[in-house]
Amino acid sequence: MGNVDLVYPTAPTVECAHRVAIPPSQPFFSSLKSSLKETFFPDDPLRQFKNQPVSRRLVLGLQYFMPILEWAPRYTxxxxxxxxxxxxxxxxxxxxxxxxxxxxxxxxxxxxxxxxxxxxxxxxxxxxxxxxxxxxxxxxxxxxxxxxxxxxxxxxxxxxxxxxxxxxxxxxxxxxxxxxxxxxxxxxxxxxxxxxxxxxxxxxxxxxxxxxxxxxxxxxxxxxxxxxxxxxxxxxxxxxxxxxxxxxxxxxxxxxxxxxxxxxxxxxxxxxxxxxxxxxxxxxxxxxxxxxxxxxxxxxxxxxxxxxxxxxxxxxxxxxxxxxxxxxxxxxxxxxxxxxxxxxxxxxxxxxxxxxxxxxxxxxxxxxxxxxxxxxxxxxxxxxxxxxxxxxxxxxxxxxxxxxxxxxxxxxxxxxxxxxxxxxxxxxxxxxxxxxxxxxxxxxxxxxxxxxxxxxxxxxxxxxxxxxxxxxxxxxxxxxxxxxxxLFVARPRTSVLGNIPNSMIYRNVDQYPDANSIPGILILQIDAPIYFANSGYLRERISRWIDDEEDRLKQSGESSLQYIILDFSAVGSIDTSGISMLEEVKKIVDRRGLKLVLANPGSVVMKKLDRSKFIDLIGQEWIYLTVGEAVGACNFMLHTCKPGATNVDVDAHARENIV
Known part of the structure; x- marks a missing residue:
């Protein structure tokens, strides 16, 4: 991260960080079948036909299209x-x-x-x-x-x-x-x-x-x-x-x-x-x-x-x-x-x-x-x-x-x-x-x-x-x-998270004014799936959040920004344009001498990040199960790394101590 003066914040730390699992890959047609079933058959109408003899299936089929056959025998x-x-x-x-x-x-x-x-x-x-x-x-x-x-x-x-x-x-x-x-x-x-x-x-x-x-x-x-x-x-x-x-x-x-x-x-x-x-x-x-x-x-x-x-x-x-x-x-x-x-x-x-x-x-x-x-x-x-x-x-x-x-x-x-x-x-x-x-x-x-x-x-x-x-x-x-x-898809809401006092909970600082910002760490939450329609906007919005945070830190005289944590809790899906956007954000963050960290990506997102090799690019040790664990790991780095530590040094410490 270049030569920086590290401080010793009092934010919560994590003794053991849990790895975010990558779901096992499914065959394409099996995955497609599952998606189509959820789209067109959310009520699973075929469940009633399972383990039924042919005659009973015929009766159930007639009752499905002619409900009168179901309630008429009970009519009084x-x-x-x-x-x-x-x-x-x-x-x-x-x-x-x-x-x-x-x-x-x-x-x-x-x-x-x-x-x-x-x-x-x-x-x-x-x-x-x-x-x-x-x-x-x-x-x-x-x-x-x-x-x-x-x-x-x-x-x-x-x-x-x-x-x-x-x-x-x-x-x-x-x-x-x-x-x-x-x-x-x-x-x-x-x-x-x-x-x-x-x-x-x-x-x-x-x-x-x-x-x-x-x-x-x-x-x-x-x-x-x-x-x-x-x-x-x-x-x-x-x-x-x-x-x-x-x-x-x-x-x-x-x-x-x-x-x-x-x-x-x-x-x-x-x-x-x-x-x-x-x-x-x-x-x-x-x-x-x-x-x-x-x-x-x-x-x-x-x-x-x-x-x-x-x-x-x-x-x-x-x-x-x-x-x-x-x-x-x-x-x-x-x-x-x-x-x-x-x-x-x-x-x-x-x-x-x-x-x-x-x-x-x-x-x-x-x-x-x-x-x-x-x-x-x-x-x-x-x-x-x-x-x-x-x-x-x-x-x-x-x-x-x-x-x-x-x-x-x-x-x-x-x-x-x-x-x-x-x-x-x-x-x-x-x-x-x-x-x-x-x-x-x-x-x-x-x-x-x-x-x-x-x-x-x-x-x-x-x-x-x-x-x-x-x-x-x-x-x-x-x-x-x-x-x-x-507009909701193209301009998703992003917000800065802070720590609720005396807890490991992180919430929107606009909604909870008493939430504390973490010195040296900017936590951003994205509230929508990341698609081609919003990837460009999110890239620019994340860059603006970083600019605003660095300006605020300079004016207040606080310690410089070191880590950017992206909370993916609300990101249900991501496409290739979204992955390209993340790669560009990583380059922007690297040029500024910062470190990009992800928190709580879902199974669909993890699958695509793995297939696109983005996990190899960012390093799986920088993907955490919760925002609390991500903050704890970043604080651990801020506490243990010496001034002048490079990105390689931080990565080495992360691999040794945050698993």
């Missing part, structure tokens, strides 16, 4: 009584919501009822959640209307538009099922909690704005979903506002919000809020029928044909002009539907202390949407509002979805003529009341208090949806989230 009459009540309850919500959301998607209202019949039956057999209530959702409906509406007008060419909706649903189902079969569920994790909060709030705001058409009784309305377009469309048609529609809409909206408020105050009366939409439809239909309000500007649903879902397999449109938009719409709406459905299912599973398999859910969602696209249904998932009602009604299993489907079937066969006089303004009120619950301002405030960047992600999604479009908001939110991850 008490369970059925609970599921019957909850199924009828959610049917009373599903029928008006289905009609409303189909209108929101610019599809015939009857498709909303179709979508509440077949998909719930498929999910009841293949889904792993006991509480999820399947049906159409406002956000996916709006997204489908927005994306398909750019290519095909639902008014000018309704048949082609409907066929493209079926095709997009088919692609969404194929994509969802493929994610489940290929164990790629982690893709959905890129939609962070902050992203979903902002996106849902923005979509809910846009949906509410879109309902101004129904509330005001307007015939013509903008196809844009952004705030500016909607406001321009509303205020340029003030002469066409229908006061009858406005009064009716405000009254029903007040009624729906009042029932929700009462149900929240008294949870045991949850059924009041659940039955309110159907009650509104019945009351609105009676009012229009008795007063002939349809002749005075109040728009009604009109004719709904009776009968069950007609087949639509031949309606799927794979022709080249429309294939790309159907595929794009299917993938984007499929991801949104997955994120919402799995998040809702996991939330209620947590309340009841059971586990749902994300990959199973993806397969179930995919298969029910594929089946739905072939039976005149459009995209379905597990909406929060309907699932919350199902949960509060005391459902026990997915049989509640079957009961709901049977209630919808009866409606399709016998009751559809009763909806002829249902005013569209009531459907708009139902949608607005449901959407207001998705604007979670409390969650946004919590994000601001906890993590400002997450709040920016949330607001980016919200503002992007409200002032741009649903797709733009989603892209902005995901882009900010990914940028945050990239």
């Amino acid at each position: 009459f008490d369970f059925f009584k609970s599921d019957l009540v909850s199924g009828i309850t959610i049917a009373s919500l599903a029928i008006p919501q289905g009609i409303s959301y189909a209108k929101l998607a610019n599809l015939p209202p009857i498709l909303g009822l179709y979508s509440s019949f077949v998909p719930p039956l498929v999910y009841a057999m293949m889904g792993s959640s006991r509480d999820l209530a399947v049906g159409t959702v406002a956000v996916a409906s709006l997204l489908m209307a927005s994306m398909l509406g750019k290519e095909v007008s639902a008014i000018e060419n309704p048949k082609l538009y409907m066929h493209l909706a079926f095709t997009a649903t088919f692609f969404a189902g194929v994509f969802q099922a493929a994610l489940g079969f290929l164990r790629l569920g982690f893709i959905v994790d890129f939609l962070s909690h902050a992203t979903i909060v902002g996106f849902m709030a923005g979509a809910a705001t846009v949906v509410c704005l879109q309902q101004l058409k129904g509330i005001l009784g307007l015939q013509h309305f903008t196809t844009g979903t952004d705030l500016v377009s909607v406001m321009r469309s509303v205020f340029t048609q003030t002469h066409q506002w229908k006061w009858e529609s406005v009064v009716l809409g405000c009254c029903f909206l007040f009624y729906l919000l009042l029932t929700r408020y009462l149900s929240k105050r008294r949870p045991k009366f949850f059924w009041i809020s659940a039955a309110a939409p159907l009650t509104s439809v019945i009351l609105g239909s009676l009012l229009v029928y008795l007063t002939h309000a349809e002749k005075h500007g109040v728009q009604v649903i009109g004719h709904l044909k009776k009968g069950l879902n007609p087949p639509s397999l031949t309606d799927l449109n794979f022709s080249s002009p429309y294939l790309s938009i159907a595929l794009k719409t299917g993938i984007i709406t499929g991801v949104i539907a997955l994120a919402e459905g799995i998040a809702v299912g996991r939330s209620f599973a947590m309340f009841k202390n059971y586990h749902i398999d994300g990959n199973k859910e993806m397969i179930a969602f995919g298969m029910m949407n594929i089946a739905g696209s072939c039976t005149s249904c459009y995209l379905t998932t597990g909406p929060f509002s309907r699932s919350a009602v199902n949960y509060n009604a005391g459902c026990k299993t997915a049989v509640s979805n079957m009961v709901m489907a049977m209630a919808v079937m009866i409606t399709l066969l016998f009751l559809t003529p009763l909806f002829h006089y249902t005013p569209l303004v009531v459907l708009s009120s139902i949608i607005i009341s449901a959407m207001l619950g998705l604007i979670d301002y409390e969650a946004a405030l919590h994000l601001w208090q906890v993590d400002k960047i997450d709040f920016c992600v949330c607001m980016g999604a919200y503002l992007g949806v409200v002032f741009g479009s649903v797709e733009i908001g989603l892209v902005i939110a995901v882009a900010i989230s990914i940028l945050r991850v990239l």
